[in-house]
Amino acid sequence: MGTMAVHGESSPSPAMRRPWEVPAPGRMFYKRSMSDPFDLTAAPPPAQAPAQAPAAPVSPPYLETLNESQRQAVEAVEGPVLVLAGAGTGKTRVLTTRLAHILLLGRAHPGEMLAVTFTNKAAREMKDRVAALLHRPVEGWWVGTFHALGARILRRHAEVVGLKPNFSILDDDDQVRLIKQLMEARKIDPKKWPPRTQLGVIQRWKDRGLMPAAVSDAEGGDYAEGQTLELYADYQERLRSLNAADFGDLLLLCLELFKIDGETLRHYQRQFRYILVDEYQDTNVAQYLWLRALAQGHRNICCVGDDDQSIYSWRGAEVGNILRFETDFPGATVVRLERNYRSTPHILAAASGLIAHNQDRLGKTLWTDVNEGEKVRVRGVWDGQEEARVVGEEMEALQAKGASLNDMAVLVRAGFQTREFEERLITLGLPYRVIGGPRFYERQEIRDAIAYLRVVHQPDDDLAFERIVNVPKRGLGAASLQIVNIYARAEGLPLTAAARRLLETEELKPKARATLRALLDDFDRWRGLLHNHVPHPDLAGRILDESGYTDMWRQSKAIEAPGRLDNLREMVAALAEFESLQAFLEHVSLVMENEESQDGAKVTLMTLHAAKGLEFDTVFLPGWEEGLFPHQRALDDGGVGGLEEERRLAYVGLTRARARAHVLHAANRLVYGQWQTAIPSRFVGELPDDHVERQGVPGLGGAVDEEGFAGPGLHEDGGLYGGGAGGAGLTRWRSRRRALAQTGSWNVHERKAQGGFDVGQRVFHQKFGYGRIQSIDGNKLEIAFEKAGTKRVMDSFVEET
DNA sequence: GTACATTCTCTTTTT
DNA sequence: GAGAATGTAC
Numbered sequence: 001m002g003t004m005a006v007h008g009e010s011s012p013s014p015a016m017r018r019p020w021e022v023p024a025p026g027r028m029f030y031k032r033s034m035s036d037p038f039d040l041t042a043a044p045p046p047a048q049a050p051a052q053a054p055a056a057p058v059s060p061p062y063l064e065t066l067n068e069s070q071r072q073a074v075e076a077v078e079g080p081v082l083v084l085a086g087a088g089t090g091k092t093r094v095l096t097t098r099l100a101h102i103l104l105l106g107r108a109h110p111g112e113m114l115a116v117t118f119t120n121k122a123a124r125e126m127k128d129r130v131a132a133l134l135h136r137p138v139e140g141w142w143v144g145t146f147h148a149l150g151a152r153i154l155r156r157h158a159e160v161v162g163l164k165p166n167f168s169i170l171d172d173d174d175q176v177r178l179i180k181q182l183m184e185a186r187k188i189d190p191k192k193w194p195p196r197t198q199l200g201v202i203q204r205w206k207d208r209g210l211m212p213a214a215v216s217d218a219e220g221g222d223y224a225e226g227q228t229l230e231l232y233a234d235y236q237e238r239l240r241s242l243n244a245a246d247f248g249d250l251l252l253l254c255l256e257l258f259k260i261d262g263e264t265l266r267h268y269q270r271q272f273r274y275i276l277v278d279e280y281q282d283t284n285v286a287q288y289l290w291l292r293a294l295a296q297g298h299r300n301i302c303c304v305g306d307d308d309q310s311i312y313s314w315r316g317a318e319v320g321n322i323l324r325f326e327t328d329f330p331g332a333t334v335v336r337l338e339r340n341y342r343s344t345p346h347i348l349a350a351a352s353g354l355i356a357h358n359q360d361r362l363g364k365t366l367w368t369d370v371n372e373g374e375k376v377r378v379r380g381v382w383d384g385q386e387e388a389r390v391v392g393e394e395m396e397a398l399q400a401k402g403a404s405l406n407d408m409a410v411l412v413r414a415g416f417q418t419r420e421f422e423e424r425l426i427t428l429g430l431p432y433r434v435i436g437g438p439r440f441y442e443r444q445e446i447r448d449a450i451a452y453l454r455v456v457h458q459p460d461d462d463l464a465f466e467r468i469v470n471v472p473k474r475g476l477g478a479a480s481l482q483i484v485n486i487y488a489r490a491e492g493l494p495l496t497a498a499a500r501r502l503l504e505t506e507e508l509k510p511k512a513r514a515t516l517r518a519l520l521d522d523f524d525r526w527r528g529l530l531h532n533h534v535p536h537p538d539l540a541g542r543i544l545d546e547s548g549y550t551d552m553w554r555q556s557k558a559i560e561a562p563g564r565l566d567n568l569r570e571m572v573a574a575l576a577e578f579e580s581l582q583a584f585l586e587h588v589s590l591v592m593e594n595e596e597s598q599d600g601a602k603v604t605l606m607t608l609h610a611a612k613g614l615e616f617d618t619v620f621l622p623g624w625e626e627g628l629f630p631h632q633r634a635l636d637d638g639g640v641g642g643l644e645e646e647r648r649l650a651y652v653g654l655t656r657a658r659a660r661a662h663v664l665h666a667a668n669r670l671v672y673g674q675w676q677t678a679i680p681s682r683f684v685g686e687l688p689d690d691h692v693e694r695q696g697v698p699g700l701g702g703a704v705d706e707e708g709f710a711g712p713g714l715h716e717d718g719g720l721y722g723g724g725a726g727g728a729g730l731t732r733w734r735s736r737r738r739a740l741a742q743t744g745s746w747n748v749h750e751r752k753a754q755g756g757f758d759v760g761q762r763v764f765h766q767k768f769g770y771g772r773i774q775s776i777d778g779n780k781l782e783i784a785f786e787k788a789g790t791k792r793v794m795d796s797f798v799e800e801t
Numbered sequence: 802g803t804a805c806a807t808t809c810t811c812t813t814t815t816t
Numbered sequence: 817g818a819g820a821a822t823g824t825a826c
Contacts, residue, residue, distance in 0.1 A: 118816070147816055172815090194810090247816060314814065414813050436815085477802050590816080609814045631813055649814085672812080673817045784817095 060104070062097055062133060066090075073302075073335040074098045077107060077274075080295075080329030081302040082322070086366045087351070087655035088342030088615065091304055095278060096126055098302065100133040102274050110141035112273040114294065117145055118282055120591045122613065126278070142272070146287050148590050150250035153257070153268070160261050161253045166458050166582060168244040169589035173447070174463040175199055175246050182234045185489075188227055202232045206248030207316025209255055209286040212236055241494065243460040251286045258293050269297030279612075280305030280325075284316035292328065301329065307362050308355050311609060311649050313641070314634075323362065340366045342615055344373030346691040347661050351654040353688035358644045375693040376654070376661045378624075378684055383668040388424035391620045394662065395430060395603060398618060405430060405601040407617035411608050411653050413629040416671070417622065418605045425603060435606035441588045445553065445564040446571055450588055452543050456526045457581050460494040472552035474519065480512040496520065522546060530581065537575040544568060608649045611656050619657035622664040624650075625678035650683045663687070 063071055073083045073094045085091035099115060102108055117123045123144045131137040142149055151169065158165045170178070179195045179202075205215055212233040219229075239245060245253060258265040275295050277283070280303035283291070295301040303325060310319045326332050340348055348366055355361070381387045395408055410421050418434055425432045440446060448471055454464035470476045487507070488498035502508055503517050526546075529539050544550045550568065553561045578584040604616070623629055630646035638645060654661050665680040774782040 120816085145816060250816090311814075312816095315816080416812060473803080475802075479802075607814060628813095633813065670817095 062100065066094070066097065067339055069335055069337050069339070070094050070097075072333075073304075073337065074101050076302075076333045076335065077102055077105070078300055080299060080325075080332040082280075082325045082329075082332055082334045083302065083304040083337060084322075084334065084362060084364060085304050085306055085337040086340060086364045087306065087309065087652070088340040089337035089366070090339075090341055091278075091306075091337065092125065092129065092613075094337065095276065095304055096129040096133060099126070099130050099276065103130075103134065103138065108273040110138050112271055113141045113143075113276070114149070114272040114274070115141070115143040115276040115278075116149060116291070117143070117278045119613075120145055120148070122278055123148070145590070146283075146290070147247055147250045150254045150290070151245075151586065151590065153254055154245070154250060157257050157261065157264055160264070161256050162240050163245065163253070164243050166243070168242070168454055168458050168461045168464070169250070169586070170239075170244050170246045170463065171447075171589060174244075177463060177466075178238060178242075179231070179235060182231055182238065186227060186231065186234070188231070198228055198231060201228050202235060203248055204316055205232060206246075206252050207284040207286055209252060209289045211252065211256065241460070241492070242462050243458060244463070248286070251290050255286065255289055255293070265293060266297070268294055271297075273298045273300060275301040277301070277303040278305075279309075281307050281310035281319055281322045282312045282317045283321050285318055285321075286316075288318065288321045295329075299329070306364075308358075308364070308648055309612060309652050311612065311645060311652060313638075313645055319360070336364060338364055338366055340368045342658055343368065343655060344370060344659060346373060346375045347654060347657050347659075350376040350661070350687050350691040351651050353691070354647060354654065354683060354686050355651040357686050358647055360641075360644060374660050375691050376663060376687060377693050377695060378663045378665075378687065379695040380680060381664060381666050383666050384420045384670055385424075387622050387664050387666045388420045390664065391421065391622065391662070392424045392428050392430065394618075394620070396428065399430075403617065405432075405603045407658075408620070409604040409606065409611065409614075409616040409618070409656065410620045410622065411606060411611045411656065413608060413623055413631060413649070415607055417628075421605055421622075430603055431600055432603040432605055435604060436610045440567070440570075443564070443567060445567055448549065449540070449544060449568055449571055450585070452547060452549065453540060453581060454585060455496070455523060456530060456539075456543065457585060459496050459523070459527070462488075462495040465495045468547075468549075469519070472548045474515050474548075476512060476515055476519070480508060480516070483507055484516075496523065535576075536578070536581040536584065537572055539581070540572050540575050544572070608653050612652050615656050615658055617658045618660040618662070619653065620662045620664065621650075621653045622666075623669075624663050624665040624681035624684050625669070626681055627676075627678050628669070629681050629683070647683060647686075650681075 063074065066074060067090075070090055070093065073081065074097045077098075083091070083094060085094065095115075099113065102113065103110065115123075115126060117126060127138070127143055142152070144152070154161070154163070155165050155167075158167055176195050176199060179199050180190060183190055183193070183195060183198065205212075212229060215229055215232070217229070239249065272294055275291065275298075277291060282305070291301065291303075303322070305322050307319055307322050310317060310322070313319065326334065343351070345368055348368055352366060379390060381390055391410060395405070398408065399405065410418070412418055412421075415436070422432065422434065441450070448468055451464040451467040454461045455468065458464075466481070469481060484495055484499050484502060487493075487502055488495050491498060491501070493501070499516055500520055503513055503520070508516065526539065526543050529542070530536070534542075550565065553564050553568070575581075575584050578587060629650070630643055634642040634646050636642075663684060665678075665684060667677060667679075669676050669678065774784050
């Protein structure tokens with residue numbers, strides 16, 4: 001955490017402080033800047049003001065290194081600007097240089113700049129890179145994700161929309177539980193109408209900036225016997241009484257705030273002189289409205305995006321936002337970045353050829369002047385294991401040639417695909433990291449601990465209260481809790497308040513009453529400590545100890561208990577890095593990612609979605625099969641639009657590669673414990689032949705094996721590359737047994753072991769703990785450990801349980 | 802109220 | 817196949 005502030009800080013080096021007079025005379029925005037001296041609302045940094053005057057036109061070095069269009073995008077400071085930045089065209093560079101440029105020109109000081117990103121990572125990178133350009137960290141500017149910035153604004157004016165400033169931000173888990181409760185109250189069958197789906201519908205409404213009252217009846221009538229809309233109203237009401245907001249609310253309630261309180265809106269409109277938006281193609285309607293509201297003041301809004309990389313429509317993103325920009329902001333400057341600095345011409349051509357199959361795009365022509373490299377390699381394999389094996393071999397080969405594992409990535413369509421690669425990489429002993437895997441703050445013990453902190457910080461947080469009221473077990477089970485719940489609902493009180501009143505009555509059994517009283521007293525005591533400014537890490541430690549939570553794990557003989565205690569300690573330690581308990585809680589709800597340790601070179605495994613914005617020398621793209629990629633569900637409920645989005649995803653994948661891209665498709669795949677057969681993705685066929693090197697017989701799913709056997713099902717379909725209409729029926733299920741019978745050479749070992757172990761047997765290993773035997777190969781056992789994952793070990797290290 | 806067994810869903814992507 | 821949710825036995 002940087003501590004230096006630009007405001008009132010001693011001046012930086014003279015070279016940096018010097019404003020760069022811009023050479024291109026006659027460019028409107030510079031003229032305008034001359035006639036627009038510092039009439040900032042707040043006093044500008046003194047060091048910068050006089051510096052605006054000197055005339056000698058010198059182009060600053062940071063501009064010299066940009067190409068013509070990049071430079072244009074940086075220098076078009078005034079008015080609305082749309083930067084269409086193709087993959088690998090130096091988008092981040094433009095963004096950060098632009099920000100630095102504005103600061104260096106003295107057009108605004110940090111507090112007047114709003115830079116919005118989609119991910120916390122992008123926000124961090126932006127801060128770091130601007131700091132590097134300026135040789136100092138910038139403090140006090142508004143950089144962050146939509147949600148973080150929304151929360152920041154909302155906290156300041158929470159009362160306007162019926163919240164208190166310390167409102168909780170619910171996580172996914174809380175939301176589902178809440179919806180479930182509300183459905184119960186309405187007697188909606190959760191079997192028939194899964195709560196998650198209900199929540200999904202509500203979130204979609206929120207994405208579109210619609211409060212319950214704004215949803216048209218026609219739309220509300222479609223789900224759950226027409227009750228979803230009412231459920232939405234219930235949900236919002238409940239959130240308010242919980243003094244809580246969900247993710248969507250962080251923007252939606254901001255919009256409400258702007259609507260209700262025009263003066264506040266005008267305040268922010270005046271404040272934000274320069275607005276910058278990254279990944280504009282992924283904004284949803286609510287985000288769009290939020291931006292548009294804030295940009296009305298100075299109209300200096302710069303949106304950067306690439307319609308070909310729009311991959312979040314399922315989450316409410318509207319490509320329309322980017323396609324419509326010039327209409328929304330008349331007189332906008334549009335800059336196209338088309339020169340690619342990342343990939344070889346073959347990769348670029350392959351990606352361009354693929355994306356050209358999409359109808360609905362603005363269209364760009366990426367080009368590069370680097371020399372030819374390798375063609376994109378496409379390889380068909382027999383099954384998922386072979387796929388992982390082939391990728392592993394290639395990685396080892398590259399490594400042998402001196403390549404770093406850091407420069408390799410496997411990009412998958414869906415999360416479950418990483419497993420096969422993990423197993424293979426473990427076997428090979430290649431270190432890897434999975435991005436987007438289980439996150440620190442999502443672990444059970446951490447969530448419990450946070451629930452304690454939440455209740456202390458925000459007494460009305462019923463969801464947190466419910467989570468820990470009986471953890472550790474105190475005999476306050478479902479029965480007691482129900483009494484509290486009924487009372488709370490009848491009286492319209494939060495659970496803690498209701499519980500407090502119930503203590504005065506005879507409704508609870510004496511034992512439960514005493515326990516509950518003790519718990520509430522604990523809460524009061526901890527809250528007292530909080531208000532007496534006991535340092536929050538100390539407080540957290542006390543809470544966990546005095547509540548018996550730490551003891552619960554200490555006494556647990558579960559194999560993972562020590563690890564959980566470690567995690568708790570780690571969390572308490574992490575608390576010290578935050579200014580306050582509130583700041584910590586904000587962090588965990590908005591930045592649910594683990595800071596990964598950068599020790600040693602590792603292969604990266606992640607989804608295509610997570611890969612956007614990243615690049616690697618070598619990219620492996622497995623699972624290009626109809627049904628998986630394009631994903632069946634995207635086709636089913638997305639139609640042509642869904643297909644095009646899948647294609648954009650493929651485009652994103654290919655364009656992550658600097659030097660080498662390997663596409664793979666398997667004829668058979670074990671999904672779900674069952675064998676699934678598939679034909680190669682239509683995207684494979686859409687790759688232009690001139691830039692692709694195909695291995696194995698095209699059209700046959702399998703790399704032709706020993707038997708030259710391509711896998712049942714493929715011939716029946718008769719077509720190559722998804723020629724079958726609509727994609728439906730292209731996949732089918734088959735029992736493992738049948739697949740085994742047909743191939744004969746399946747990579748499955750004898751069921752019975754020599755050493756007295758059986759497949760499926762539960763065993764114990766000194767180092768890895770408990771696990772179940774997957775397969776047996778002589779004296780080597782493949783064991784799926786409960787904690788340590790699947791490993792191969794010698795049978796002598798394993799004992800029966 | 803709790804512990805264990807059984808059944809059932811799920812898998813696209815995430816701030 | 818795994819994890820959650822539900823059902824059953826103590």
